Amino acid sequence: MAKPRTLFDKIWDSHLVDEQPDGTCIVYVDRHLTHEVTTPQAFEGLRDAHRKVRRLDATLAVADHNVPTTDRRGGIKEEGSRIQIETLTENCREFGVELFDMNDVRQGIVHVIGPEQGFTLPGATLVCGDSHTATHGAFGCYAMGIGTSDVEHVLATQTLMMKRPKNFRINVEGALPIGVTAKDLVLAIIGKIGTAGGTGHVIEYTGQAIRYLSVEGRMTVCNMSIEAGARAGLIAPDDKTFAYLEGKPKAPKGALWEQAVAYWRTLPSDAGAVYDKDVTIKASDIAPQVTWGNSPEDVLPITGCVPAPADFADEGKRQSVERALVYMGLTAGTPLTQVKIDRVFIGSCTNGRIEDLRAAATIAKGRKVAAHVSAMVVPGSGLVKVQAEEEGLDKVFLAAGFEWREPGCSMCLGMNPDQLTAGERCASTSNRNFEGRQGPGGRTHLMSPAMAAAAAIAGTLADVRDYQR
């Protein structure tokens, strides 16, 4: 009998082009997403070496990191951003790569549009010059972030040179309590295993709580696998996955669809498959989460208090906590719900999809953003924006005092004008609370969309469960 294999083993084995005795492998890449920030040097490399893009049908480009989220009709004012987007446009034209430019309704954050277009498929390998490529693992797609040299390598060869990562299973037993979302779950996981907990591994998320999540929620979980240090996150495809993809513009159709689904049903891990690492988490133990420091592992239930450096055993961690408390302007022992905020950002590849906007709107409906808070909602794509407007979510947000913006990466990393100023404190649905991430001196607290909406109303970090009706 064949050895039982994990979902990851099956995808890896079916994409192996070459394996050297020392374990160095050439792995085939089925899908390549590209954007303006990490590709200019890769296209330049191709040009200098007189190489072509090997598979144009497997490559898709979009402008997302630098785009303004205000009215775009006048173009981009900031020179560096404008040049980078013009360079992408020029490169796509020269090499023949399909591009969604910033005025295309399909434009959006690269990790939102891949699934939305059916470009992301189960059982496939997908790469992008962006660490949050892990998002696509929600479809049972082996998806990983790469650097620019590897972007060039994939453009030229449609492969990557790498060694086989290890298997790591995180099994989430039971159902998530009311008010606890996919974001809270993944923050709690990172809090438990740490930001280097997944290094060298591909994490497969399993268990009832994962099966119960919507496809959007699964994307949120996989998205932040990189914040746990993992090479990728994976969730086995099921009927929800297929229902999400069926009919999407770039998904297979007709007989091909049937053939694909039959294959995808063989992908889930076999009973008895062996994992190099295994962690079990009880969903019922998880409360709504919020970060307090400058690493995503610096996370606590909203009912907690700001910790003290002395609470940590490791010397290196104690030093980083000391530094984080100064940077974040926090005093140990302060209840998290007493921390006053200035800004709210709802969006990003972690939480910029329709379900995220619905969750935030449910809390915002009929309420007002606190007078001292400036809050913005940035849909993950043009199509998410259209759908939200059809559902009237824009009106809910506007009536509550949120700004309603154009799609893009926006204040998740602030390459466009959407930035925090020094000392400003933000309740953010993004993925990184690093020093300066949302603007030099800016202070980021990561949380779910519903928690961010509750914080906007309260004017402080808040427990969403107090705002649910």
Place this chain on the structure above:
Amino acid sequence: MDKFTTLRGIAAPLAMVNVDTDRIIPKQFLKTIKRTGLGKALFHEMRYDATGKERPEFVLNREPYRKARILIAGENFGCGSSREHAPWSLLDFGIRCVIAPSFADIFFNNCFKNGILPIVQPKALVDKLLDDAGCGANANITVDLEKQEITGPDGGRVHFDIDPFRKHCLMNGLDDIGLTLQKEAKITAFETRQRSEQPWLYR
């Protein structure tokens, strides 16, 4: 890519854990369309104040570390964003070797693509190197890739492990794309088979 054989130079201590790539080079420098000239931006927020003046307390603003060729750092160095601007900025500053107890995967991989040698060493040894590096002008360290050996300022030698294939590429300055394209016939054969077995992946 420049070959990496033996590197002798000043080692700078950066005793911090979880140094993320946003910290190595923040977003405002990612708008470049070139690989060069990013050394000025290395560790920008720690290195300069809000007015752009150097912070005298930061290690790379002090002599002799302004000329550092090696960086000694804490666990999980290079976590976060996949930006290759991080190794580009280290390289442009002059740093060609980083020694730490552990690295984040994408950063670790990006180093090799740019002729930078990341060395994983047990924490106790890194702590000793941090102490050594703190000795200023005497903090000369030699990294011999062929022998896989680090020689400290006191002449003490320690061995380090490295993937043999990556060592070969670094020592010869080899370009991955060229190597992979030597196997192009295998790639084409893979595509032919996959196209018949999984035709939905081709459009």
